[in-house]
Amino acid sequence: MNVQNKPIIARRSAGPDGEKIITLAALAVGGQGGGVLTNWIVAVAEANGFRAQSTSVAGVAQRTGATIYYVEMCRDTGRAPIFSLSxxxxxxxxxxASELMEGGRAIMRGFVTPGRTTLIASTHRxxxxxxxxxxxxxxxxGAEVIAAMGIAADKVVAFDMETVAKEAGSVISSSLLGALAGSGSLPFSRESFEDIIxxxxxxxxxxxxxxxxxxxIAKGTKAAPLPKETTTVELPTLHIPEKLKSKWSALESRVQALPEAVQEMTALGVRKVVDxxxxxYGADYLTMVEKVAALDTAPYDLSIAAAKYCSRALCYDDILRVADIKTRASRLERVKNEVVVKDDQVLMVTEYFHPRFEEFATTLPRPxxxxxxxxKSLETLYSKYFDKGRRxxxxxxxxxxxLWAVSSLRPYRRGLLRHASEMAHVDxxxxxxxxxxxxxxxxxxxxLTNYRLIKGYSDTHVRGMSKFARVMGALDLLQGRKDAADWMRRLRVAALDxxxxxxxxxxxxxxxxxxx
Amino acid sequence: MAERSFAKEVQKLKQGQGDTFSGEGILAITKALLENGVGYVGGYQGSPISHLMDVLADAEEILSELGVHFEASASEATATAMLAASVHYPIRGAVTYKSVVGTNVASDALSNLASGGVTGGALIIVGEDYGEGSSIMQERTYAFAMKSQVWMLDPRPNLPAIVKAVGDGFELSEISNTPVMLQVGIRSCHVHGNFEAADNKRPPMTVSDALEKPARQLDRIVLPPATYLHEEEKLTKRLPAAKKFIIEKEINERFGKPDAKVGLILQGGTYNTVIRALNRLGLADLYGDTDMDMLVLNCIYPLVDSQIMDFCEGKDAILVIEEGHPNYVEQQIAHMLYKGGKSVTLEGKGKLPMGGEYTGQVMVDGIGAFLTEHAPSLLPVAKVVTNEEPVAIPDLSKTLPARPPGFCTGCPERPIFAATKLVEEELGEHHISSDIGCHLFSIMPPFDLGATTMGYGLGPASAAAFHNENPNGRRSISFVGDGGFWHNGLTSSVGNAVFNKSDNVIVIVDNFYSAATGGQDILSSRATNKTKQTQSSIVDACKGMGVKWIRQIDHTYDVTKVRDTLKEALTTEERGPKVIVASSECMLNKQRRVKPELAKAAKDGKRVVRPRFGVDEDICTGDHACMRLSGCPSLSVKDTGDPLRDDPVAAIDQTCVGCGNCGEVADAAVLCPSFFQAEIVSNPSTGERRRAKRNQKIISWLQGRRDAKRVAFA
Incomplete structure (x- = not known):
């Protein structure tokens, strides 16, 4: 596939008049508007006195596969150049490339040549x-693809063009065109591009x-949008009523008493558990972390894992939790932002539930x-009349x-059947x-990390529990071996994916x- | 309503002498038909000529003004049979379809048409879907031309050449009384370019004229003993006439220096790629000026022996550039040279790959190898000697994820396959026969359903052998789309299953259009179409065929219902085929239809509800079971940013159309309660607004009360 290994140096030759054909390929994911982009490019070329030809493979209504658009252009000298079709x-x-991996695909297919190709790629995924x-x-x-871009391309213009387009209220074809114009790889003025738009x-x-x-951004006169990973995630604020302030501060001081390396994760964990x-319940959690920390030494990796996974284990997913989250004020705000509701619009929200007999029974007091x-007869009865989706x-x-009623069972959670079984498992x-x-x-x-295997509801939860049990079952075989931890990790990875x-x-x- | 409207572009069809036409290849072909006095046009959609059908449909008014009749044929066989109008009457007719799948369907009619021969010019425009990005099996149309003795044009891929080929094709057809195929590649169909227009011509005789004055010639009817005479006429009259025309009209072109020691013989369709390869080898400039002796076959069947022999005269070696397998052209040339006792070295496949698309690099390598061996002095030194160190580019093949095509956002077929998955989880795996159409994406992840595809409308037919001796044993499931159903499925699949008392299950995926080819209307389309009769019921048609067990599902998004119906079909005691018609409108077409309507209604102050789905990320646990039953482009994964969580959660982006599949799947599969549907009401009624306000007040009060008593995230 790699042109560099070919024995023949196949570079395009210019015409007798010195004119050259410029070739441009656009790799897009179906539905990204590659057609609009190519039409714009052809129009810009023609407006600048060039002859241009575009081709694409269209026709099947596939919207998710990778597609290629191709444009060739040449200054109009009165004679028709022979343009290639692909x-x-x-x-x-x-x-x-209108997506990072598609940029990578272009490199893999040999369309990006050192010393020749300007690669204009959006780095979003x-x-x-x-x-x-x-x-x-x-x-x-994506790091490997970004590195390959630097090696394969003559010039790279790569940034998150999806975000740029979104922030401007537009779609990626506009920002791709902007990056093309800004890259200076076509001999056309900014104004001529804008006229076409x-x-x-x-x-x-x-x-x-x-x-x-x-x-x-392509010109370098403006900063590219920051990748999401480097922007700090805003933590939700913990609201503490006056009455509970002293109790909460006690927990905070216990966190402070932990080794410094463990504090950050524990602080997050305790907030989650209390919430x-x-x-x-937060106090119970801290007791667990403290017990592990007492056995641990620097760099305290074990304790950090305990801080993370004990909070996870204590916060199992049940109906009360779901009802609680779905009835919070902060949740409504988030939905409103996500689906964009204007002031003069009304929002209706429908939740999808499907509680089985299992969920019903375990949400009752233990006895x-x-x-x-x-x-069994009651279960059959329930399955027949009640086991269906609820809106x-x-x-x-x-x-x-x-939902409010279900969520207000929270203070009584410790007495419910589900809690008893969960705590037996956790203990x-x-x-x-x-x-x-x-x-x-x-x-x-x-x-500790194996608790990552337990997640989800209903069948997913059952499947997770069984995976967890099978992985943990290997503990006896592994204990005492030097490579025990590594094997335990491998088992978990195998189970997870x-x-x-x-x-x-x-x-x-x-x-x-x-x-x- | 087709995916793309050409309503604006077809106005260009009215251009005349002195105008420069600018547009896509398919539009140019349509214009050429009108300039050549075509009397009737038909065809069946399919990439790459789908848009040609769309252009014709949008141009119906212009066509009828000229007295040209247009039909959207029921199948390629219908289209080819339609050319019967040129058998006895001097009327030019053209049909179009995708090759080779369309040609396969058409071949019965094609044989009959070719045997009797034609009086008026009969042109078959075949869109060749070959090579990279093709959606079908890789075969050549060439074999059809050879076996039926119809001629085949493969013009150079630029608009003037393609337009010229249309006129040449009609003339060739009339002079040799033989139908002519015009082959256009997928990229030629979509190539954007210009040509000098001519005036449109009314057909000298219209199909109405013919009806008023019926005529018949016994010797054009396919029935013994005329058929024996047809064969003789093909060989003694039609073929020589065609060859004479090809030479006299200079259909094939010669470029370069004629006295060269080496030469290239190539299909017209590959000309641009060949020139680019020569250019990259330093042997041609960008206008195609070259010293390389080239014979460009714009007519690839028949070949004219004298022309080929003449080209080879005095040469040491020639290279035949012929895309696809088998190498029919090369074989014929080899035969001519051998019989003529020539010693010129013949190269072709071998220097070039046996199969696959002849892309730019393949051409550079092949021609380069040919010249290196037979004319090394021609290659510039700079092309073979380099001191450039090759740059090692990292191998990304292990890193990059495959991006197989899948169902669109909101596709009504997705829930059908989600339901099938759920049934299989309960009843075990089944043998599943698939068909041609969007529903074939079920074969791809995440569904991974379906074992064979045997042809359009043949899904259930390809399950015909699966007869279970145990009447309560496992049944096969087969899928067929509404397009395939009307094309061929009603008789070949449903009728066959009824007649042979099949016990298997047939699911007819009805999305109101021939969706995969771009959303053309078909018999069961729900929209009213000015020129077509729509709204024929698939259920009634099946009943008419004798199906007893039939269920209609009008809302495929009801996953639970689809699942239960499918389960019932697989387990019922009733004998005979079990047919489920699962109907919901193609979401792409629906959005195209509804979006402008809703935008207008909202603007006019009417109450409009816009649905969307969302995921509560605190409730989602990152197992992604929902995605294993969906594959929706708008349902993806995202980071939570929470250090306590390892796995990304589900997220739905702005492109969501609120089809409901997420929620229904979560419900039917009992997955998780993280999905919610948000409906945004524009211009709500006063009562609605007041109620919402009041509810919000009460809800806020309750929330405030609760928060006052507990530590929680605000």
Whole structure:
């Protein structure tokens, strides 16, 4: 695939009059408006006295696959140049990619040539389906692609053009055009680009704004938008009623008493736990972290893991939690911002629930729930009449009050069946952690991290519990080995990214083969 | 209503002598048809000639003004059969379809048409979907031309050449009494360029004239003994006439220096790529001026022996540039040279790859290899010797994610396959036969459903062999779209299943359009169409065929209902095929239709509701089970920024159209309660506004009361 290894140096030759053809390929994800962009480029070229030809592969209504648009242009000398209909390896002067990985794909396909190609790429990501469906974090790190851009391209203009367009209220084709104009790779003036946008007649002002911003950024006269990772995430503020202030400060001082390395994560954890239940629950949490910290030494990785995963374990996902979140004032504000509601508009919000018998029974006081769980006939009855999806309108009083009622069970959570089973599970796990930590703190940290496997509701939750149990089942086989922590991590990774559990089976078999 | 409206562009079809026409390849072809006095036009959509059908549909008024009849044919077979109007009457007709899949469907009619021959010019414009980005199996139309003895043009890919080929094609057809195929590549169809226009011509005889004055010639009818005579006429009269025309009209072009020791023989369609390769090798300038001796075959079938032999005369070696496999042209040339006792070295496949698209790099390599061996002195030194150190570019092939095509945002077919997945989770895996259409994306992730595709409308037919001896055993599921259903599926799939008492399940995916080809109307479309009869019921058609067990689902987004219906179909005791018609409008078309209407209504002060979905990120646990049942482009993953959480959560972006699939899937699969639907009401009624205000007041009071008693994030 790599043109650099080809024996023939196939560079385009100029005409007898010295004229040259400029080739431009645009790689886009279907539905990004690549057609609009190419039409603009052709129009700009023609307005500047060039002949231009564009081609694309269109026709199938596929909206998510990768597509290529291709433009060739040449100063009009009165004779028709022979334009090619598709981009060739090693023969592209300007390569535009409307997404980071598509920029990478262009490099992989040989369309970006050292000493020749100006690469204009938006660095934002549109996750591919494989990145989305991984149960853990399947997203691909773009650093490798960015590095490859620097090596492969003659000149790189890369920034988040999606954000630039959005902030200007426009779409990416405008900012891509701006970046193209600003890159200086075409012999056309800024005004001639802008004239074409004006003539297009739709959303002109916003398009011009996006074009202008991208133009300035490409020129280097304006800063590119910062990548999201470097912007600090604003933490929600914890509201503490007067009556509870002293109790809360007690918790805060306990956090302060912990080793410094552990404080940050614990501070986050305790806030989450208190927000989930109450201040006493936060005290329980701190006791767990303190117990681990007592066994730990610098750099306190084990304690940090404890701070993170104990908070996670204590804040299990139940109906009360869901009802609580969905009835908060802050949540309504967030929804309003997300879907953009203007003052003269009314917002209706419908929640999708599907509580099964399991959720119903475990939300009852422990004895009652237990009794109910053993009544198969009642379960059948429930399944027949009540086991169906519920739509709850939380903007209406009736709907809101229903969820409100569920959320107000919060003070009684400790008495519910679900809490008893969750705490039994947490206690067993935490005891194991403390046991393991005596001899192998590194392995103990991995055991803590295993709680990451438990997530979700209903079947997802059951599946997570079973994955957790299977991974933890290997503990006895691993304990005492030097590489125990590493294997425990490998098992968890196998379990995490694998829906059906095949990878986990394989990893477990490997562990058994050397440890059995 | 098609995906793209050409209403504005078709006005260019009215241009005449002295105007310079500027536009896309397909529009140029339409213009050329009118300039050549075409009497009737038909065809079936499919990339790359979908837009040609759309252009024709949008140009219907202009066509009828000229007395030209246009039909959107039911299939490619229908389109080809339509050319029967040129058999006895001196009327020019043109049809268009995608090749080779369309040509396959058309081949029965094509054989009959070719056997009897034509009086008026009959042109078949085939859109060749070959090479990179193609959506079909890779075969050549050439074989059809050879076996049916119809001629085939493959003009150089620029508008003037394509426009000229239309006129040449009609003439060639009339002179040789043979239908002619005009092959245009996918990029030629969408190429933007110019040509000098001519005046449109009314057909000297219209189809109405023909109806008023019926005529028949017995020797043009395909029936023995005339068929034996047809074969003889093809060989003794039609073929020689065609060859004579090709030479006299100089259909094929010669470029470069004729006395060169090496030469290239190439298909017209590859000309631009060849010139670019020569240019990159320093052997041609950007206007195509070159010393390289080239014979450009704008007519690739038949080949004229004398022309080829003449070209090869005095040469040491020639290279035949012919895209696709088998190498029919090369074989014919080899045969001519061998019979003629020539010693010129013939190169073709071997220097060039056996199959695959001849892209720019392939051409550079192939021609480079040919010249290196047979005329090394021609290659400039600078092209073969370099002191440039190759730059090692990192290999990204392991890093980059594949980006397979999938269902659009809000697609009504997504929930059907989500439901199928859920049924399989319960009842186990089934044999699934797929069909052609958008629904074929079910084969891709995240659904990974479907085992075969055998052709348009043939999904259920391809499950025909699967007869389970155990009447309560597992059944097959097959899918067919509404487009495929009307094209061929009603008889070949549904009728066949009824007749053979199949017990299998057939799902007809009805999205109101021939959606994959760009949203053209079909018989069961719900929209009213000025020139077509729509709103024919698929359910009634199936019942008419004798289907007893049939269910209509009018809202495919109801995943629970689709799941339960499919489950019932797979388990019912009833015998005979089980047919489910799952109907909801193609979201792309719906948005195109509804968006402007809603915007206008909102502007006019009417109450308008805009739905959207969202995810509560505190409730989402980052398992992504929802995405494994969706694949919606607007449903993606995002970071929470919370150091306590490891995995990204689900997020729905601005492109969401609020179809409801997320919520329905979460409900049917009992996933998680993090999805919510937000409906934004513009211009709410006074009562509605007041109620919302009052509710908000009470809700705020309750929230304030609760917050006063607990520590919580505000």
């Amino acid at each position: 981009p060739s390896i090693g023969d592209v002067d300007i390569l535009m 549109i996750a591919a389906i494989s990145e989305k469906t991984t149960p853990g974090d399947g997203r691909i790190d 004006r003539k297009s007649g739709r959303g002109v002002e916003a398009s011009l704004r996006a074009f202008g911003d991208a133009y300035e 989930y239940q109450d201040v006493d 009652l729930g237990k009794w109910l769980q053993n009544r 709850v309108r939380t903007d209406s009083l009736g709907g809101f009050l229903t 067993a796990w935490f005891k194991t952690v403390l046991d393991v930590a005596q001899n192998d703190p590194e392995l103990a940290a991995e055991v 694998d829906v059906k559990g095949d990878a986990l089976d394989g990893a477990l078999a490997t562990v058994k083969s050397f440890a059995g």
